[in-house]
Amino acid sequence: MTMQSEVAQQQDMQTESGGIRAVIRARRSRFPAEYTGARLDDDVVRQVLECANWAPTHKLTEPWRFAVYCDDALPRLFDQFARIYRETTPPERQVQAKLDKFAALPDKVSHVVALIMRRDPARRVPEIEEICAVACAVQNMHLALADFPGAGGYWSTGSGAFTPHMAEWLGLSADDRCLGFFYLGSVPAEPRSGRRGPVDRKIEWVRN
Numbered sequence: 001m002t003m004q005s006e007v008a009q010q011q012d013m014q015t016e017s018g019g020i021r022a023v024i025r026a027r028r029s030r031f032p033a034e035y036t037g038a039r040l041d042d043d044v045v046r047q048v049l050e051c052a053n054w055a056p057t058h059k060l061t062e063p064w065r066f067a068v069y070c071d072d073a074l075p076r077l078f079d080q081f082a083r084i085y086r087e088t089t090p091p092e093r094q095v096q097a098k099l100d101k102f103a104a105l106p107d108k109v110s111h112v113v114a115l116i117m118r119r120d121p122a123r124r125v126p127e128i129e130e131i132c133a134v135a136c137a138v139q140n141m142h143l144a145l146a147d148f149p150g151a152g153g154y155w156s157t158g159s160g161a162f163t164p165h166m167a168e169w170l171g172l173s174a175d176d177r178c179l180g181f182f183y184l185g186s187v188p189a190e191p192r193s194g195r196r197g198p199v200d201r202k203i204e205w206v207r208n
C-alpha cells in the first residue's frame with residue numbers, strides 16, 4: 001500500500017467514525033419550528049461561544065461580540081423584531097402570520113445570540129475581514145453544537161432587512177455591525193438530511 005492510499009484509508013475511517021469531516025457534513029441548521037421549547041443550560045451556550053472565540057482572526061482583532069438573550073429578554077427581543085417588521089414593511093405587504101410567528105417564538109426558542117462585529121479601533125484590517133472572522137466564529141458555533149445532540153441552532157439575518165435597525169437597538173457604535181442572530185433551542189436528535197450541488201462544479205484546478 002502506498003503512503004497516499006494509507007492516508008486516504010485512514011481519512012475514510014475517520015469520516016465513518018465521526019471525524020471532523022463527518023461532523024461538517026452532518027451539520028444542519030435547526031429552525032424554531034422543530035424546537036421543543038425546553039430551555040438549554042446557559043453553560044451549553046457558553047461552551048458553544050467558547051468555540052466561537054477560537055475562530056481565525058487576522059491580526060488577532062477578535063472582532064466577534066455576543067449579546068445572549070434568554071428568559072424574560074426573549075419576548076422583549078421578538079417584540080422588537082415585530083416592531084421593525086411593522087415599521088419597515090409597507091402595510092399592504094404585511095402578513096399577520098409573520099407577526100404571530102414572532103409572538104410564538106419566546107415559547108420555542110431557548111436563547112438568541114446577537115452576532116456583533118466590533119470594528120478594530122485601529123482599523124488594522126479591512127472591515128470585510130472582520131466580517132469574515134465573525135462568520136468563521138458562527139461556523140464554529142454550528143460545529144460545536146455537534147457535541148450537544150439535544151441542542152440545535154441556526155443563523156438568521158432575515159435577509160439583512162432587520163440587522164441595521166437592530167444595530168441601533170443593540171446600542172452599537174457606527175463602526176460596528178449586527179450580522180444577524182443565532183437562534184438556539186432544544187431539538188429532537190435526528191436532523192433532516194442536507195443537500196448541496198457537487199463540489200467538483202465549484203472547483204477550478206489551476207496547475208500551470
Ligand SMILES: Cc1cc2nc3c(=O)[nH]c(=O)nc-3n(C[C@H](O)[C@H](O)[C@H](O)COP(=O)(O)O)c2cc1C
Pocket residue numbers: 027028029030154155156157158159180194195
Ligand atoms: C449568513 C446567513 C444568513 C442566514 N439567514 C437565514 C434567515 O434569515 N432565515 C433562514 O431561514 N435561514 C437563514 N440561514 C440558514 C440557511 O437557511 C441554511 O444554512 C440553509 O437552508 C442550508 O441548510 P443547512 O445549514 O442545514 O445546510 C442563513 C445562513 C447564513 C449563512
